[in-house]
Amino acid sequence: MSLALRLRHRFPSVQIDIAFDTPTPGVTVLFGPSGAGKSTVIAAVAGLLRPDTCRVEVDGQVIADTEAGIWLPPERRRIGMVFQDARLFPHMSVATNLRFGARRSAPGPVQFDEVVDLLGIGALLARRPHTLSGGERQRVAIGRALLAQPRLLLMDEPLASLDSARKAEILPYLTRLKTALRLPVIYVTHALDEVAQLADSLVLIEAGRVMGSGSVSEIAARTDLPLAQRDDAGALVLCRIMAHDVARELTRLEGGGAAFWVPLLDAPLQEERRIRIPAREVILAGKPPDAISVHNIVPGTIRRVTAEAARRSMLVEIALPSGVLLSRVTPDAVARLGLSPGAGILALIKSTSIEVLGS
Amino acid sequence: MAARAVSSGLPLAVLTAWVLVRYRFPGRSLLNALVHLPMVLPPVVTGWLLLIIFGVRGPIGVLLYDWFGVRLVFTTAGASLACAAMTFPVMVRAVRLSLETADPAFEQAARTLGAGRLDRLFNVTLPLASPGILVGGIVGYATCLGEFGAVITFAANIPGQTQTLPLAIYTALQVPGGEAKAAELSMVSVTLALVGLLLSEWVGKRINTALGR
Numbered sequence: 125m126s127l128a129l130r131l132r133h134r135f136p137s138v139q140i141d142i143a144f145d146t147p148t149p150g151v152t153v154l155f156g157p158s159g160a161g162k163s164t165v166i167a168a169v170a171g172l173l174r175p176d177t178c179r180v181e182v183d184g185q186v187i188a189d190t191e192a193g194i195w196l197p198p199e200r201r202r203i204g205m206v207f208q209d210a211r212l213f214p215h216m217s218v219a220t221n222l223r224f225g226a227r228r229s230a231p232g233p234v235q236f237d238e239v240v241d242l243l244g245i246g247a248l249l250a251r252r253p254h255t256l257s258g259g260e261r262q263r264v265a266i267g268r269a270l271l272a273q274p275r276l277l278l279m280d281e282p283l284a285s286l287d288s289a290r291k292a293e294i295l296p297y298l299t300r301l302k303t304a305l306r307l308p309v310i311y312v313t314h315a316l317d318e319v320a321q322l323a324d325s326l327v328l329i330e331a332g333r334v335m336g337s338g339s340v341s342e343i344a345a346r347t348d349l350p351l352a353q354r355d356d357a358g359a360l361v362l363c364r365i366m367a368h369d370v371a372r373e374l375t376r377l378e379g380g381g382a383a384f385w386v387p388l389l390d391a392p393l394q395e396e397r398r399i400r401i402p403a404r405e406v407i408l409a410g411k412p413p414d415a416i417s418v419h420n421i422v423p424g425t426i427r428r429v430t431a432e433a434a435r436r437s438m439l440v441e442i443a444l445p446s447g448v449l450l451s452r453v454t455p456d457a458v459a460r461l462g463l464s465p466g467a468g469i470l471a472l473i474k475s476t477s478i479e480v481l482g483s
Numbered sequence: 484m485a486a487r488a489v490s491s492g493l494p495l496a497v498l499t500a501w502v503l504v505r506y507r508f509p510g511r512s513l514l515n516a517l518v519h520l521p522m523v524l525p526p527v528v529t530g531w532l533l534l535i536i537f538g539v540r541g542p543i544g545v546l547l548y549d550w551f552g553v554r555l556v557f558t559t560a561g562a563s564l565a566c567a568a569m570t571f572p573v574m575v576r577a578v579r580l581s582l583e584t585a586d587p588a589f590e591q592a593a594r595t596l597g598a599g600r601l602d603r604l605f606n607v608t609l610p611l612a613s614p615g616i617l618v619g620g621i622v623g624y625a626t627c628l629g630e631f632g633a634v635i636t637f638a639a640n641i642p643g644q645t646q647t648l649p650l651a652i653y654t655a656l657q658v659p660g661g662e663a664k665a666a667e668l669s670m671v672s673v674t675l676a677l678v679g680l681l682l683s684e685w686v687g688k689r690i691n692t693a694l695g696r
Binding site for chain 2: 170171172197198199200201202203204205207209211213214215224225228229252254268269272
């Protein structure tokens with residue numbers, strides 16, 4: 125099942141020409157600087173903006189196709205939308221807001237109590253929107269969109285107006301929603317932490333064009349794409365909790381065809397976790413060192429070595445059986461170890477420098 | 484009479500304001516000018532125009548009389564019509580102001596939740612504009628009570644039927660020894676105007692608090 129989109133639109137200042145195809149259900153994140161055309165995509169899919177040409181297909185259903193003359197108004201699309209500024213109706217209580225879309229749609233799989241529970245908004249139902257905090261407002265807005273039984277959910281920088289504390293408060297709810305409701309989601313952001321936490325697929329957009337699209341772990345590690353060129357470049361690995369070693373205060377995760385030890389997590393076995401391994405924290409070694417504090421010595425094969433002239437460093441892509449790691453080292457290290465594509469290598473990663481997300 | 488003028492004029496004023504705010508069409512400026520005409524014209528001229536149009540031999544008046552047997556000239560209904568015409572610009576302006584400040588973003592949100600055009604108008608746009616609409620109604624009501632020129636021209640000055648407060652005051656002043664009655668009526672007028680203004684202020688504030696503004 126997939127979500128396929130093709131859109132062309134000419135603005136006075138920029139020409140938008142975007143196409144991608146991502147698997148569903150799952151979260152497709154459109155990532156890029158402001159003005160790149162991300163919000164145009166969202167507005168077009170919602171039907172709030174009519175581009176020159178646009179075709180959207182979700183799981184075989186054509187939602188819009190300007191060339192075939194299929195263009196429904198937003199109110200007839202059954203596409204949920206969460207705006208950056210929540211847009212709760214100020215003259216209604218939280219409960220009435222939540223039921224606004226539900227009243228106007230056929231019954232569906234999304235249950236009122238389930239959504240209220242998932243988003244933790246049970247205590248807010250009688251309140252008025254202006255008495256809510258920014259994070260609470262956004263949670264209610266998400267609930268309102270879900271209860272309209274959408275076939276696709278659009279989120280336009282839903283966390284952009286929140287400070288980092290509020291953001292941290294909301295992200296776990298989004299992660300829960302993702303697994304609880306198997307709904308295709310298009311999520312627009314320019315914040316990397318949201319990508320790391322939520323994205324299944326990633327579409328990089330710049331100046332109205334798609335720079336690259338694919339699974340999040342693949343795109344994050346592609347050294348030819350802007351994500352890996354940032355100072356905080358790193359690899360994302362989708363893992364599962366496999367063992368807790370309480371005595372040593374360590375937890376073992378497996379993902380990407382490798383195992384990773386991290387400081388003990390307070391979470392049940394088999395639960396899914398994403399880990400982020402910053403490229404500058406990964407040491408490369410030709411043979412296993414002994415008497416070393418590092419817990420993770422992960423074997424892999426060098427896939428690509430890219431020079432980063434501005435930083436006087438090189439970025440090494442290391443292929444794991446089913447994943448990728450990134451390591452940022454000096455040109456001297458590359459020369460000394462003779463690092464070149466195809467060579468086997470050991471990646472040394474301190475357990476404390478692995479960021480476990482969504483916990 | 485004033486109540487009738489407001490209750491019939493306000494919905495039309497809301498509709499007009501909505502059309503003026505939301506739609507761009509040829510003749511929009513003309514409509515806008517027509518709406519505001521009674522505010523700029525001398526009231527007597529407005530009354531005279533009404534007489535021409537709605538008089539028993541006027542283009543609309545003759546239809547009303549022939550088909551429904553309704554005569555507006557020199558009746559209470561006629562006085563209401565004259566009042567409505569005079570207060571219409573005031574009401575349209577008040578409603579329009581609040582519609583213009585009502586954020587179309589909420590309508591967009593309503594659309595993505597499946598609300599059609601009328602659904603949005605009645606459940607989102609109008610409730611959000613309700614402070615302006617209420618204030619428009621209250622101010623319109625108070626203005627009606629004070630209407631003079633248009634009413635006397637179109638509906639004459641018949642005590643108990645088409646006589647507004649200023650008309651009664653004027654009549655009292657024409658009679659020797661009527662000063663006391665005029666003073667009394669003037670006090671009533673001042674009180675009503677004050678109550679009207681305070682009420683509109685208070686209602687506006689209450690609603691805005693409820694909306695969190």
